[in-house]
Amino acid sequence: MHHIRYFLAVSETLNLTKAAERCNVAQPALTRAIKALENELGGELLRRERALSHLTALGQRMLPMLRECYDTALAAKMVAASIRKGETAPLSVAISHTVPLERFGSMLRELSRALPGLQLTLRRGSANEVAENLRSGTAELVIAGPLDQTWSRLDTVPLFEERLGLVVSTTHKLASRKEVEFKELSFETLLINDGCELVDELRARLEANGIFNTAAHHVGTQEDMLTFLKAGLGVAIMPFGMVGTNGICRIELKQLNLARKVSMYSVAGRQRTIAGATLFNLLRAADWDFDTGTKQ
Numbered sequence: 001m002h003h004i005r006y007f008l009a010v011s012e013t014l015n016l017t018k019a020a021e022r023c024n025v026a027q028p029a030l031t032r033a034i035k036a037l038e039n040e041l042g043g044e045l046l047r048r049e050r051a052l053s054h055l056t057a058l059g060q061r062m063l064p065m066l067r068e069c070y071d072t073a074l075a076a077k078m079v080a081a082s083i084r085k086g087e088t089a090p091l092s093v094a095i096s097h098t099v100p101l102e103r104f105g106s107m108l109r110e111l112s113r114a115l116p117g118l119q120l121t122l123r124r125g126s127a128n129e130v131a132e133n134l135r136s137g138t139a140e141l142v143i144a145g146p147l148d149q150t151w152s153r154l155d156t157v158p159l160f161e162e163r164l165g166l167v168v169s170t171t172h173k174l175a176s177r178k179e180v181e182f183k184e185l186s187f188e189t190l191l192i193n194d195g196c197e198l199v200d201e202l203r204a205r206l207e208a209n210g211i212f213n214t215a216a217h218h219v220g221t222q223e224d225m226l227t228f229l230k231a232g233l234g235v236a237i238m239p240f241g242m243v244g245t246n247g248i249c250r251i252e253l254k255q256l257n258l259a260r261k262v263s264m265y266s267v268a269g270r271q272r273t274i275a276g277a278t279l280f281n282l283l284r285a286a287d288w289d290f291d292t293g294t295k296q
Contacts, residue, residue, distance in 0.1 A: 003037040004070045006030045010046055011063055014053045089115040091275035094123040094130035094139035097195045097221050099262055100241065104143070107282045115275055127197045134265055140276040142265040143283075145197035155268040157280075160288035162239035164198070164258045166251040169232045179252035182209035189215040189234035193225050198260055202237055209255060 009019035010030075020027040038045050045059035055063065091111075095101065101122075112118050123133055131149045133139035143159070166185075168174050174184075185206075192199065206214075217234055219225050229236055230247045239260050240250050264283050266272070272280060 001070065001073055003033045004066050006033045007037055007045060007059075008063075008067060008070060010034060011055060011059070014055075016048070016053075088117040088119060089273065089275040090119045090121070091141075091273060091279065092121040092123065092133075092139045093279070094125060094133040094142045094144075096127050096130050096142075096144035096197065097124055098145060098193065098197065098239070099143055100222070103241070104283070107279065107286060110282055111275065111279050114278055118275055120275075126195045131265070134267060137270075140266070140270075140273060141279060141283075143262065144265065145260045145262055147197070147265065153268045153270070155266045157264045157266075157284055159262050159264055159283060159286070160241075161259045161261050162241035164202075164237055164239050164253075164256060164260060166235060166253040167229060167238050167240075168235045168249050168251065169229055170247055170249055171232055172235065172249070174235070174251060175249045177251055179254055181254045182206070182211060182256075185211055185235065186214060189217060191225055191228050191234040191236040192216050192218050193220070193222065193236070193238065194218050195220050196238070198258070201258065205256060205258065206237075 006019065006023055006025070009022045010016065013019045013022065016027055016031060016034075020030040023030060034046060041058065041062060043058040044056045045062060047054055047056050108120070111120075123130070123139055125133065127144055127147050128149075130139065130142045130144050131147050134142045134154075135151070147154075166174070166180055174180055190206075190211075192202075196202070206212075215234075217228060219228060225236055225238065226248070228234060237253065237256070264280070266276075266280065
């Protein structure tokens with residue numbers, strides 16, 4: 001980087017003496033640095049002709065790229081210094097598609113107040129995708145339902161549980177009911193979220209209660225599921241915490257007796273950033289009592 005800095009000074013002054021003064025270095029040292037850079041790039045960068053010194057064709061081509069390289073390096077040093085001083089607090093969190101972000105709004109606001117330099121990256125994905133984000137280091141913390149992952153360094157902190165039940169549109173014929181039985185779903189079109197962590201368990205419960213080969217629509221995200229529900233395209237068995245009350249009715253499904261545990265996951269022994277440690281503590285200490293779950 002010193003060699004590039006010297007070259008940039010020479011390109012602006014076209015004078016080795018003035019460039020050395022600007023860089024606060026002896027002229028022979030600057031000359032050797034320029035020569036070393038030329039050897040590395042395989043050609044002359046500067047044609048030295050006393051008062052008529054000028055950049056060669058190679059030097060002119062290299063100038064914008066080397067200037068960008070140097071500016072980027074300076075920016076990287078500034079960011080690193082900012083992080084060391086605590087002025088910048090980067091954090092990457094991965095949340096599964098089936099967990100509503102609204103649950104964590106107050107914690108994120110508190111985190112932002114505690115760390116004004118917070119730079120949050122939020123990633124969404126399936127259970128397997130967010131687990132891979134955690135394993136690879138792309139995400140520092142993961143919030144999801146049960147992960148189909150077993151590895152020794154996976155650290156799990158349970159947050160809350162959500163009961164599952166039947167969810168229908170407010171215009172659906174079952175909307176006025178407080179509870180229904182499985183056999184009544186035989187004549188309904190089911191909406192199935194293939195990205196739900198409990199999708200296999202749900203299929204098993206349906207089959208165990210005599211629901212086979214019923215009509216179904218398959219979606220991949222919570223948003224699509226809610227859109228289908230509100231459009232009256234079917235009914236769904238899903239965590240109550242995933243839905244509000246606008247255009248949606250939640251109904252108890254007899255014999256279901258199924259809940260989803262939402263947990264925070266991290267890698268045991270991996271050093272946390274300041275932001276990661278703060279959010280970890282906020283989530284662990286939160287009061288999760290609400291109508292669809294209980295604090296663990």
